[in-house]
């Protein structure tokens with residue numbers, strides 16, 4: 001029996017170190033199969049008119065295709081001038097939707113808000129993203145995107161554009177992060193005309209171009225892409241799976257593996273936000289109707305679709321190489337691998353060829369994820385709950401926090417940075433807890449001079465100063481030993 005499915009003799013299934021119970025909401029591979037051959041035909045219908053309108057206007061018309069027409073390879077695509085396509089096609093759609101029937105239909109669809117949208121819920125869903133910001137981002141990059149390279153059929157399309165080759169992977173990740181920021185920014189940004197709405201439609205049109213070109217090349221040269229085997233490129237099943245990777249997979253796997261359990265309401269709100277993105281991007285939305293249904297589809301798709309191929313392992317490697325020692329994380333390869341292994345589990349990581357990092361990288365990542373940040377979070381919640389100081393929970397929390405700070409102080413007294421001589425992702429992960437978080441949960445660092453000197457080093461970093469100026473321009477960075485004046489006082 002494969003790593004994908006271990007029948008535990010009951011309804012329990014195990015799939016790449018993730019265990020779940022099969023329910024009537026789950027879908028067998030046979031039930032999912034037709035979604036491989038259905039896709040966003042509405043955008044497809046618009047490509048011809050959009051292209052001729054673009055050519056007749058003064059806009060820049062792309063000379064190169066976003067799809068590699070050579071054999072799929074690990075090298076940067078010759079045709080990644082996608083920016084031209086995206087901008088041109090969206091603007092052309094917006095300005096000409098009254099002139100062509102198909103354009104009118106697409107414009108109407110993306111500007112019609114379905115009955116199930118509750119804007120208050122969408123706004124709460126956006127807040128969920130910022131409440132768990134760093135952990136959400138870690139889950140998205142290391143688990144949803146990197147682990148997503150385990151989906152063999154999706155990789156077949158991705159490897160034909162070169163978007164995940166080593167040279168451009170970082171830019172591609174930043175584009176994806178920017179899309180998520182646009183989606184989560186504010187209610188205005190996700191409403192029609194807002195940045196999240198517009199950039200989702202741009203991505204939708206880009207997908208249509210990629211799909212169309214792969215299909216055209218496959219018609220001329222069937223060996224280029226096997227539709228029967230992999231389905232239509234960017235089909236409904238893959239699209240639903242990708243919306244899952246931004247939402248349910250983050251909720252039930254990525255965050256949980258970092259020790260964060262969303263409440264039922266937070267989960268429902270976050271899924272509702274991404275269901276709206278599914279609507280704008282032309283993917284099926286019914287499967288996200290309830291959290292139960294969404295979770296069951298996520299698990300069904302994991303079971304039937306996650307099956308890493310050598311091409312997926314190459315793209316996963318490319319992501320690690322592309323991110324190594326680059327801003328904003330400046331993480332060493334070892335720390336990146338430890339994070340990827342932590343979030344994806346051993347069996348999937350092995351199959352994706354993710355290396356086994358050195359022990360120090362493991363220790364740093366595990367300690368920050370599992371001990372320090374959750375301990376501090378718990379102590380803060382207890383304080384917010386006004387639980388008296390003599391309550392055993394408070395005592396245990398205080399004791400753990402002291403132990404954590406002492407361990408940190410010892411480490412930082414002999415190292416400049418958490419993982420040794422180099423600034424890494426572990427430093428980025430911990431700084432908020434030692435600084436800005438003290439505005440919400442004040443605690444002193446007087447007994448920890450090693451941490452004090454570390455915070456001074458952090459404060460001298462130009463990147464930190466720049467990030468604070470952009471992210472929190474009004475806030476005085478809490479880099480001293482004494483706690484800052486609490487927001488609540």
Ligand code: HEM
Pocket residue numbers: 066082153154155157158161162163164172175176179203206207210233234235238239240242243277281283
């Ligand atoms: C339905 C949810 C999806 C979302 C929200 C999404 C999001 C994105 C974003 C943000 C970009 C970057 C656009 C830019 O350049 O600024 C992108 C590009 C792209 N996406 Fe998607 N995507 C989804 C589904 C898929 C699926 C299912 C596939 C393939 C099977 C796919 C394949 C691609 C390709 C080929 C590109 C452009 C070139 C490249 O980077 O390889 N996407 N997508």
